[in-house]
Amino acid sequence: MNAILTHFYFVIISVTIGSIIAVILAIALSRFKKAAKYLMPILGIFQTIPGIVFIGVLFIYIGMRPETIIIALSVYAILPVLKNAYTGIVTVDPALIEAGRGIGMNPWILLWRVELPMALNSIITGIRMSTIYTVSWAVLAAMIGQGGLGEFIYIGINSNMKQFIVMGSIPAALMAIGLGFLIDKVQVKLTPRGLRRN
Amino acid sequence: MIEFQHISKSYHGKPIINDLSFTINDGEFIVLIGPSGCGKTTTLKMINRLIPMDSGKILIDNEDITQKDLTDLRTHIGYVIQQIGLFPNMTVAQNISVVPRLLKWEKEDMDKRVRELLEMVDLPYEEYAHKYPNEMSGGQQQRVGVLRALAARPPVLLMDEPFGALDPITRDTLQEELKDLQQKLNITTVFVTHDMEEAIKLGDKIVFMDKGDIVQMDSPEEMLRNPKADIIRQFMGKHTKQNNTIELTCGEIMKTNVLKVDSKRKVLESLELMRSKGTDSVVVVDKTNTYLGIVNIDDLQKRGVPGQTIENIIRNDVITLSTEAHAKEAMDAIQNQRADFVVVLNDKQKVVGIITKGSIARSLSTTLWGENNV
Structure with a gap:
């Protein structure tokens, strides 16, 4: 039970931090579309670094602490949200932007009242993806002794006891499904009637 | 200023x-x-x-x-x-x-x-x-x-x-x-x-x-x-015929891109169609393209029963004219009877076009300018 809570705690904190950073980055990048064309692929490269390597490197600098895990997982949580949020913002119908500017919205207000609400659906889809990935990556926390469901999986692997592996992976899978379902509900709730179905 | x-x-x-x-x-x-x-x-x-x-x-x-x-x-x-x-x-x-x-x-x-x-x-x-x-x-x-x-x-x-x-x-x-x-x-x-x-x-x-x-x-x-x-x-x-209004007929000044629906269409389906085409009223015809009346979006929204056909809310108060009718009749209808448009039918009562205030303005301007100097 404790392991589930620790795992859950890693996921929620990291996805929250990652998403906030991602949305801010996406807003910044959407103001500089030319730069974004080069920056997005570079950020994509980070995603290809295996989690074990990344946690390993961070571990050298930060040590065996929960922060190491949180930082690593947050970094991994950024990209799916960033990609979706960026696409969501830059694909807002240019007519809406023109109408907004033309009737006197400044860039800030335009962002808050038009661009972000229009991109919200896409942002939530990104957060959903990040959450599900993070549930599985959080297993790596056990690698540097920070607990979570990975603990059982490592014990299982090391001692060749299948029941431990199952004890770790089934709750993790259920957590991923449950969180995904929850986010779907939130998404429906947050989508105004005028944006549904199209 | x-x-x-x-x-x-x-x-x-x-x-x-x-x-x-x-x-x-x-x-x-x-x-x-x-x-x-x-x-x-x-x-x-x-x-x-x-x-x-x-x-x-x-x-x-x-x-x-x-x-x-x-x-x-x-x-x-x-x-x-x-x-x-x-x-x-x-x-x-x-x-x-x-x-x-x-x-x-x-x-x-x-x-x-x-x-x-x-x-x-x-x-x-x-x-x-x-x-x-x-x-x-x-x-x-x-x-x-x-x-x-x-x-x-x-x-x-x-x-x-x-x-x-x-x-x-x-x-x-x-x-x-x-x-x-x-x-x-x-x-x-x-x-x-x-x-x-x-x-x-x-x-x-x-x-x-x-x-x-x-x-x-x-x-x-x-x-x-x-x-x-x-x-x-x-x-x-640009888009007008070289003609004199005196001899113009409804067939010559009408617009032919009329949005028509079959009377067997369902209420919601018709609403959806009108929304997607951005129109407020459509001409209703039967299977053979014979004129039955018109349906407007207000009636559909207020009196239309979802699931039923639009037959019950067809209006017949729109003026219809034949293609051979004098264009002046269309103008009178629009000018004096405050009609938004008239529907033009051929001799078999099939819908062939509509005339709006715009079509009349256009044909008038041609007459005033005379022929096209292209």
Whole structure:
């Protein structure tokens, strides 16, 4: 039970931090579309670094602490949200932007009242993806002794006891499904009637 | 009063506007017209600084617009675009309140204003205020687009081909409504179009532009009588037949792109169709294209029973004429009986076209200009 809570705690904190950073980055990048064309692929490269390597490197600098895990997982949580949020913002119908500017919205207000609400659906889809990935990556926390469901999986692997592996992976899978379902509900709730179905 | 003083603008070294100077008086309805690339939209968008000018000055009531705060300038100029641009995440009421909200009006004032405006265009508050744009027809959406522009009582209204994407019948109705509103509110209006019949119908003055210059600026009557250049004459006669009104028949002046629906269509299906085509009424026919009547969107929304066919709400009060009928009959019907349009049928009662105020304006202008000088 404790392991589930620790795992859950890693996921929620990291996805929250990652998403906030991602949305801010996406807003910044959407103001500089030319730069974004080069920056997005570079950020994509980070995603290809295996989690074990990344946690390993961070571990050298930060040590065996929960922060190491949180930082690593947050970094991994950024990209799916960033990609979706960026696409969501830059694909807002240019007519809406023109109408907004033309009737006197400044860039800030335009962002808050038009661009972000229009991109919200896409942002939530990104957060959903990040959450599900993070549930599985959080297993790596056990690698540097920070607990979570990975603990059982490592014990299982090391001692060749299948029941431990199952004890770790089934709750993790259920957590991923449950969180995904929850986010779907939130998404429906947050989508105004005028944006549904199209 | 809006004054253009020696305005020039070029894109990548290519001149778009050449030393443009003209004045728009308070309460005037000015239509900017010309071939594509003539600079009419650029001219319009320079007034609310969506496009900056290279040189020259634009004064609104003797104030240089570049000296004004941008938000202040734009919240005092209504703006309507062809793509309508209602915010899909906001209800009708929220869309209309955008500018009042920017100006920090009190909640009650905004609400009162929304009611007042919806009333002006016959969209009952109870029914429409809390709808989203995608729940309305194109014509209704653009009505709201116009209301959004008028919400904070701006002294100036800019419209960039606002009715360009609507079907002929809806366009005619909206033109009428706009002209009424404009006169009632006495709001200085600058309207861009490439449709001469629209320009003649709406404008107090027409500004004809070509290659960044004003070719002629005159009242519609004057421009009809004395077009100063061949290009203007061409523009007026572009889509018209070379004929004399005296001999014109309904078949010759009608528009043939009529939206028709089968009477066996279901209510919701028809609503959806009208929404997607942006029209307020459609002609109803049976399987053999024989005329049965018309259905309008109000009836559909109020009296239509979902799941049933539209047969029960067909109206028969629209005037029909044969293709051979004299065009004058159509004009009389529209002029004297205040019909929005008449339906043209052939001798077998099949629907072949419709005649709107616009079709009549167009055929009249051809007669006045005589033949095409192409």
